Amino acid sequence: MSTLRVLLHAPTADGLARARRNARNLVKARDDAQVLIVANGAAVPAALAEPDPVTDRWLRLCRNTLTAQGLDNTAGHEEVEAAVVFLAERQADGWAYIRA
Numbered sequence: 001m002s003t004l005r006v007l008l009h010a011p012t013a014d015g016l017a018r019a020r021r022n023a024r025n026l027v028k029a030r031d032d033a034q035v036l037i038v039a040n041g042a043a044v045p046a047a048l049a050e051p052d053p054v055t056d057r058w059l060r061l062c063r064n065t066l067t068a069q070g071l072d073n074t075a076g077h078e079e080v081e082a083a084v085v086f087l088a089e090r091q092a093d094g095w096a097y098i099r100a
Contacts, residue, residue, distance in 0.1 A: 003032050003034060004026070004030050004032075004033040004096070005034045005035075005090075005094060005095040006026060006033060006034070006035045006036075006095065006096045006098060007036050007038060007087055007090050007091070007095045007098065008022055008023055008035065008036070008037045008038070008100050009038050009040075009083070009087060009097065009099045010037055010038065010039045010040075010043040010047075010100045011039075011040055011041040011042065011043055011099070012042045012043055013042050013045075013046035015043055015099070015100040016037070016046050016100070017046075018100040019039075019043075019055075019100035020037065020052055020055040022098065022100060023035045023037055023055050023058055024054060024055065035058050036058050036059075036060055036090070036095075037058050037059045037060065037100075038060050038062070038080065038083050038087055039059060039060065039065075039083075040061075040062035040064070040065045040083035040084075041062075041065060044061050044062060044065045044066060044069065045069065045071060047059060047061060047077065048061075048071060048073070048074075048075060048077075051075060056075075056077060059077050059078065060077070060078050060079065060080045060083075060086065061073060061078070061079050062079070062082060062083035062086075063079045063080065063081050063082070064081070064082050066079070
């Protein structure tokens with residue numbers, strides 16, 4: 001079986017919480033899985049306000065959201081230019097998309 005590659009899209013604060021739980025459950029069940037949590041919209045300020053040392057290594061923040069909401073990524077999370085582009089490109093590369 002090939003390695004699972006999963007994109008968890010978190011557009012809301014509740015979605016971010018679900019994505020973090022889903023990411024933990026995924027790597028617990030399949031330790032070779034690749035997972036990314038892509039946060040935009042209301043999930044971005046939530047990610048900045050509530051860090052998670054376990055799942056933040058998989059977190060990608062939308063730079064468009066940071067700019068639009070006037071937020072600074074002082075935590076140094078990895079950023080993507082636009083969540084929509086990143087999600088579409090990864091899906092084209094065979095990653096599975098799940099909206100959290």
